[in-house]
Amino acid sequence: xxxxxxxxxxxxxxxxxxxxxxxVLAVGLSIVFGMMDVLNLAHGAFFLVGSYLAxxxxxxxxxxxxxxxxxxxxxxxxxxxxxxxxxxxPLARRPVLDQALLTLGISLVVAxxxxxxxxxxxxxxxxPPGLDTxxxxxxxxxxxxxxxxxxxxxxxxxAVWLVVERTSVGALVRASxxxxxxxxxxxxxxxxxxxxxLGIGSMLATVAGVLAAPVYGARPGLDETxxxxxxxxxxxxxxGSIRGALIGALVIGQVESLGRALLPDVASFILFGTLALVxxxxxxxxFAGKVAHS
Amino acid sequence: xLEVRGLRSGYRRxxxxxxxxxxxxxxxxxGLLGRNGVGKTTLVHTLMGLVTPSAGTVRLEGRDLAGRxxxxxxxxxxxxxxxxxxxxxxxxxxxxxDLAARRGRGRGPWDAPRVLELLPRxxxxxxxxxxxxxxxxxxxxxxxxxxxxxxxxxxxxxPSDGLAPxxxxxxxxxxxxxxxxxxxxxxVEQDLHLAFAVADEIAVVDKGRVVHRSPTQEFRRxxxxxxxxLGVA
Numbered sequence: 001x002x003x004x005x006x007x008x009x010x011x012x013x014x015x016x017x018x019x020x021x022x023x024v025l026a027v028g029l030s031i032v033f034g035m036m037d038v039l040n041l042a043h044g045a046f047f048l049v050g051s052y053l054a055x056x057x058x059x060x061x062x063x064x065x066x067x068x069x070x071x072x073x074x075x076x077x078x079x080x081x082x083x084x085x086x087x088x089x090p091l092a093r094r095p096v097l098d099q100a101l102l103t104l105g106i107s108l109v110v111a112x113x114x115x116x117x118x119x120x121x122x123x124x125x126x127x128p129p130g131l132d133t134x135x136x137x138x139x140x141x142x143x144x145x146x147x148x149x150x151x152x153x154x155x156x157x158x159a160v161w162l163v164v165e166r167t168s169v170g171a172l173v174r175a176s177x178x179x180x181x182x183x184x185x186x187x188x189x190x191x192x193x194x195x196x197x198l199g200i201g202s203m204l205a206t207v208a209g210v211l212a213a214p215v216y217g218a219r220p221g222l223d224e225t226x227x228x229x230x231x232x233x234x235x236x237x238x239x240g241s242i243r244g245a246l247i248g249a250l251v252i253g254q255v256e257s258l259g260r261a262l263l264p265d266v267a268s269f270i271l272f273g274t275l276a277l278v279x280x281x282x283x284x285x286x287f288a289g290k291v292a293h294s
Numbered sequence: 295x296l297e298v299r300g301l302r303s304g305y306r307r308x309x310x311x312x313x314x315x316x317x318x319x320x321x322x323x324x325g326l327l328g329r330n331g332v333g334k335t336t337l338v339h340t341l342m343g344l345v346t347p348s349a350g351t352v353r354l355e356g357r358d359l360a361g362r363x364x365x366x367x368x369x370x371x372x373x374x375x376x377x378x379x380x381x382x383x384x385x386x387x388x389x390x391x392d393l394a395a396r397r398g399r400g401r402g403p404w405d406a407p408r409v410l411e412l413l414p415r416x417x418x419x420x421x422x423x424x425x426x427x428x429x430x431x432x433x434x435x436x437x438x439x440x441x442x443x444x445x446x447x448x449x450x451x452x453p454s455d456g457l458a459p460x461x462x463x464x465x466x467x468x469x470x471x472x473x474x475x476x477x478x479x480x481x482v483e484q485d486l487h488l489a490f491a492v493a494d495e496i497a498v499v500d501k502g503r504v505v506h507r508s509p510t511q512e513f514r515r516x517x518x519x520x521x522x523x524l525g526v527a
Contacts, residue, residue, distance in 0.1 A: 168396070171389040178382040185342055185376075187368035187397040187443060 009140050011261035012254070017146040017215070019253025020153020024208040025226065026233040027160055027245045028201020034177040034240020036194050038088050039100040044227025045110035046080055046202050049073070050209020051218035052114055055123045058213070066128040066210075073206035081202030085195040107223065115220045125213035145214050152211060156204075157246050164242050173197060177240035229256070232271065236278045238285025247286060295320040295478050296341075296447055301350030301360070303340040309348065310336040312502035318447070323469065323479045325493030325510065327486070327524055333502040334482045335377055338451045341480075342374045343367040354447060368397070373445035377452045377482075379432040381439070383425030387416055390424060390435055394442035402444025403475050409438045412471045415464075430461030437468050447478045454485040466491050486524075490514055498524065 005012075029043045050073040057069035084106065091099045126132060127145035134141040164170035176183050176193055184190050209218075216222060233252050237244025255274055260267040278286060296318040304310040310333045318324050328334050339345040341352055343364040352360040359367050368374075381390065391406050399405070410417040413434040419427060424435055433453060440448055450469070454462040462485060469492040472479060483489040489496065489510075496513040498506040506519060513519060 168389075168392060171385055171393055174384050175382040175389075175393060178384055179380050181344055181364065182374075182376065182380045182382070183393075184364040185344070185368055185374045186394055186439070187365050189363075189365045 008258060008261060009138055010142060011258045013137065013142055015254035015257035017149045018256050019250040020150050021208055021212050022229055022233050022253055023153055023246050023249035024156050024204050026230040026249055027242060028204045029230050030234045030237060030245045031173060031240055032198055032201050033234060035173065035180060035197060037096050039096055041100055041103040041227065042084060042107040042110065043205050043230060044223035045107040046077055046205040047209040047226050048111065048114060048223040049076060050206035051213045051222065052118055054125045054210045054213035055218050058125050061129050063128045069210045070207060073210045074203050077203035077206030078199045081199035082195050084202065085198040089191060111220065111223050120220050122217050122219040124217040127214040149211060161242050232275050235275060235285060238287040241287035244285055244287030295355055297353040299351045301340060301347055301352065303336055303345050303347040310502050311340060314504055316497065316504055318478055318480060320478055321476050323473050323481060323493050325489035325496045326480055326482045326499060327489060327496060328499035329524060332499050334499050335451055338449045338482055341449055342372060368443065371446035373440035373443050373448050375436045375440045375448065375450040375453055377455060379436045381424035381432050381435050384423055386421055386423055387435060388420045390439050391442060394439040397443045404441045404444050409441050412468055413438055430457050433457060433465060448472060450479060450481045452482055452484060454483060454488050462488055
């Protein structure tokens with residue numbers, strides 16, 4: 001057993017790194033869908049915007065460009081989320097599919113614009129100085145940047161959990177996930193909550209794009225790949241659940257990494273097999289936050 | 295205080311309310327009775343802004359609220375205790391009270407200590423998630439949540455629904471407490487004992503219209519009216 005663990009340690013750590021990234025990406029998607037029934041299919045495109053911002057800003061041997069990319073990506077994400085909230089508002093009383101089609105359209109336009117601006121080649125991004133080396137982990141060499149990614153993911157997960165579970169703002173978000181009509185009936189304007197949550201969720205997506213750039217680079221199609229993984233995380237974890245998003249992200253991270261390492265031919269089947277299994281056993285996800293009226 | 299004229303409302307292609315006319319005076323408790331499916335809940339939802347009316351006016355102290363969003367209606371001073379309670383299951387009792395109090399603080403007589411004095415059981419369950427409470431406790435929480443917004447008008451939709459008789463008595467006690475503070479109430483109720491115990495007047499809804507209205511004592515005296523309109527003796 002220990003031998004198997006040693007042999008696959010790198011894949012397991014990679015799974016945690018992917019899981020950390022997926023959590024940052026999926027948590028916003030999950031809360032917005034759970035709370036407002038807005039299936040934001042532009043989430044992957046926002047991630048890709050973050051990756052290309054890293055391409056733009058990260059240059060040379062300094063932290064400045066990386067930090068600048070993170071700052072600009074956070075701002076762009078906030079504004080994009082706010083704008084998206086405004087665009088989906090006229091469709092608020094329409095079926096979920098109408099809003100999903102709108103966000104899909106936005107996603108396609110953003111991806112096409114990025115393709116025109118940056119071309120169709122894969123653009124790579126270097127990790128910031130000090131993190132562009134490998135460190136020894138239980139006898140295996142492992143990229144320092146990916147270790148940092150796991151740490152950042154865990155810190156962000158803890159921060160999001162604390163905000164959502166332990167603050168009055170978080171209580172408002174959870175109440176909105178459970179029954180937003182009753183939140184509105186308390187005198188709270190749901191639209192403002194939606195702007196804030198979509199803004200912060202989109203900010204997390206663009207920031208995740210910057211963080212992922214030294215691992216995945218930036219390329220056309222990455223938005224779709226990453227959106228698909230995030231959607232699987234949301235479905236497995238359950239709509240609107242922070243805990244579900246975290247556990248779903250960690251599970252999918254391992255399925256993606258360990259699955260591809262051990263069973264490369266059937267890795268995709270394992271991913272969607274996991275999804276199908278969860279849907280059969282618990283159709284509302286493992287930790288659904290949305291509840292029916294009592 | 296509340297003036298409703300010619301209110302028509304419904305869902306998609308079906309019109310449930312066929313022109314409701316209703317007046318409720320300040321400080322009054324109006325019991326709204328009627329058979330299942332006659333439009334009582336639709337009326338409450340339309341008054342609260344959860345359903346958009348197709349015609350008619352709703353005025354609260356002169357301000358037109360017809361078709362306004364629920365948050366606007368709530369800020370105008372209307373609170374809802376909905377059918378089925380609709381508490382936020384993952385939130386604790388304290389979180390419910392805090393969220394509600396944020397809107398109502400300093401706007402009237404109700405604050406958390408006073409509400410817990412009226413509904414003491416909630417004080418013992420402060421740290422529990424609403425989803426873990428009994429039906430009666432959830433009803434108390436739904437009432438507390440509404441009261442803490444310090445409303446001028448409370449709409450209660452079937453507050454006794456699914457509750458044990460002893461708990462229904464507690465609901466009646468809470469309604470009396472609200473009435474004593476001068477809060478105006480519209481109480482939709484199937485439980486005639488509760489309706490008769492708390493209401494100053496009874497209005498009966500049938501086929502989307504108010505078809506009868508009289509003081510509670512008069513309504514109780516004339517059992518033929520209750521029989522004809524509600525199907526009870």
